[in-house]
Amino acid sequence: MSRLLTLILAANVVAGISFAEEIGDAEAGKKIFSSCKGCHQIGAGAKDRIGPHLNGIFGRRAAAHDGFAYSNSMQRAGNDGLIWTVETLDAYVENPRALVSKTRMSFRGVKDAADRANLLAYLRGFSANPSNLPEAEPTARATDHDLDPEILALKGDPEYGEYLSSECLTCHQSDGSAEGIPSITRWPVEDFVVAMHAYKRKLRPHPVMQMMAGRLNDDEIAALAAYFKDLD
Structure with a gap:
């Protein structure tokens, strides 16, 4: 034995x-x-x-x-x-x-x-091994998820971002307060864009944000980032 x-x-x-x-x-x-x-x-x-x-x-x-x-x-x-x-x-x-x-x-x-x-x-090597390695979570390796530098380089239109922002502001507070929901007001543009594309690719797990980000194209995300960056 x-x-x-x-x-x-x-x-x-x-x-x-x-x-x-x-x-x-x-x-x-x-x-x-x-x-x-x-x-x-x-x-x-x-x-x-x-x-x-x-x-x-x-x-x-x-x-x-x-x-x-x-x-x-x-x-x-x-x-x-x-x-x-x-x-x-x-x-x-x-x-x-x-x-x-x-x-x-x-x-x-x-x-x-x-x-x-x-x-x-x-x-x-310091975590337990699931029985069906290497195919299944938590060890399945997905395709490359790197964000294209050209996406980060997009210059968003803040006026267009303001037009798009109404859905964001049903949950997030424009004054930057964060009671239960994180603030996105005055976020650096790169932080905003990276976060939204992470939701879009379902790296960040929040289902509502995944749905919202999934509706937006690259230019729309850039526009929202430009708007919220300077929102007073």
Whole structure:
């Protein structure tokens, strides 16, 4: 019986290594993680620091790690249904504001896709493995979701944005107050555009925002961003 248990555990370790290679190079990812160590720990005995420890991050709902004081924005993302998968972690590591606009994580992101894949392969080794890897969530790898730089470069028409803003203002307050619903008044244009396209691609999980963003084209999102940026 003891020998059987040993064989099962060994098989699980091999499966975990095999899956890590599907994402990227875990050994290379370990080196990349060195830049995260100032805030996060991972592995045996890991504890929360400035940021939560990252054991078991795959498949976990955002802000669900007990005992850590998450920002209001991260808690809201978790309440909206944000789950940490390969796709959502990749988007967050690339640009934290893409998923959580006011995250407290003071990190500009990893822009190189290969570096992100390697980092996620390393992190994946500290989470439990679902039975049907690598096809199913939380480890399914989606197609590239990078936002086209040409979309960020669009110059929106604030007057057109004002015309489009009525639906936004049925929930969001024009004076910038945020009682239960985050403010979008005086948001930087890039933050607004990145967030809206994240809803449009269903990276951010709020179903109403996904529906609203899905109705808008690139120019309309740029126009709304230009309007709300300077709204008094």
